[in-house]
Amino acid sequence: MTQDLRLAIVVNPDLPLGLIANTAGAIAIGLGARLPALAARQLTDRHDRTIDISSNQPVPVLQADxxxxxxxxxKALAQPDEGPGERAVVPFPAFARSLHAYAEYEAAFPGRDLGEEAIDGLGLAGPAKWVKSLTGSLRLLR
Incomplete structure (x- = not known):
């Protein structure tokens, strides 16, 4: 799957720098957990020091309000999935920042409507054609 795999993280550039970094980091963890093929590897240097890799794919960080x-x-959620493990859609809803424990987020989530929530960031991973169709018009975060 990694041959046709493409990733993108989209964040709101109006957030303070620390929140942008936190949003991108949290989304990246979600993408890696959903699709372990992105980074579930280790490399060893010539001195036998082993590290866990960060990603085996480029991870563009794009911007949108x-x-x-x-x-x-x-739009990503409305498109039919092409099979198990084919895609990852990892949003970071703004309301999550006001919660201090994951259990609170998990409990609050079913009562929320993502169609009405402010979304600070979104991670997408899947077939290149799918990710490009969703993010192709977005600019890199600078």
Missing amino acids: AAAIRALLL
């Missing part, structure tokens, strides 16, 4: 990210999320 919260409304555009929400629309992108809804």
Whole structure:
């Protein structure tokens, strides 16, 4: 699957720098957990020091405002999946920042409507054609 795999993380550039970094980091963990083929490897140097790799694919960090990210999320979720493990859709809803434990987020999530929530960031991974169709018009975060 990694031959045709493409990744993208989209964040709201209006967030403070620390929140941008936190959002991108949290999304990256979600992408890696959903698709372990992205990074579940180790490499060893000539002195026998072994590391865990960060990613075996480029990870562009793109920018869009919260409304555009929400629309992108809804569009990605509306498209039919092409099979198990083929795609990852990892949003970072803004309301998650006000919760201090994952259990709180898990409990609150079913009562929320992603179509009405501000979305600070979104991670996508899957077939290159699918990811490009969703993110091709977005600019890199600078």
